[in-house]
Amino acid sequence: MTIEISRRRLVGSLGAATGGLLLSGCDKIVASSKSQDFLDVGEQVTFAVQRAVVGRSAMAPEFTAAEMSPVFRTNGNSNPNTPEYAAHAATSFADWRFVVDGLVAKPLRLSLDQIRKGPRRTQITRHDCVEGWSAIGQWTGIPLAALLAHAGLNSRARYVVFHCADRIGGAPYYESIDLLDAFHPQTILAWGMNGQPLAIGHGAPLRLRVERQLGYKQAKYVMRVQAVETLAGLYGGKGGYWEDAIGYQWYAGI
């Protein structure tokens, strides 16, 4: 079943998304801190919260407009170069539909217009590429948490996979993150950059910004978001194009 989404419903689902994060985070903390016998339960939670939740969920630094890089280079693929993508780009993605599926109660098919009219977050952050360059840019997009809450994430879901329109050497580009990053407030699917519609070179119509991680996790040309229980069996099984291809770390924290 697919449903169309309204702004009101998306806005309403933001609160639910935050509640879900707190609950699932707490479940994990208690479960994962059992081995720390030297701490009582309260201390275990405090310790684990500081290490696992505060550490991982801390905000990435944000910058002022004056600090934005005059040039933000493109890297990796700067155009998927497929007939389907070219046709959508030629019509400003008017007939393109973004898919949210996998372990969700209600799979979604959304137009770019619906996504742009949903909740939005704008952030100025630094992008760090593993190849040794950085740039500060402004991103505007829909919080991934809002989309996942609206689709009704199944409790079996552990990861979110981003399927892209482009390939490298024949293999599809894809990436994945866990639920802590998926519900992080700075994790957005961006449709705007530096006050303009997202350019093709930077991943139009929609690209991931997961600001606590390196450049290769920032999937461009995201066509589909899939909630899964395990990354095994997906493409090369390591959770991302570069992870499969040359062993880059799946968790590329910065």
Ligand SMILES: Nc1nc2c(c(=O)[nH]1)N[C@H]1C(S)=C(S)[C@@H](COP(=O)(O)O)O[C@H]1N2
């Ligand atoms: N779909 C897709 N996403 C991608 C890539 C790519 O080739 N294809 N390259 C990655 C790398 S290594 C970096 S540094 C950034 C570059 O983003 P930019 O082109 O907006 O600078 O996109 C990342 N996301």
Ligand SMILES: [Mo]
């Ligand atoms: Mo990169």
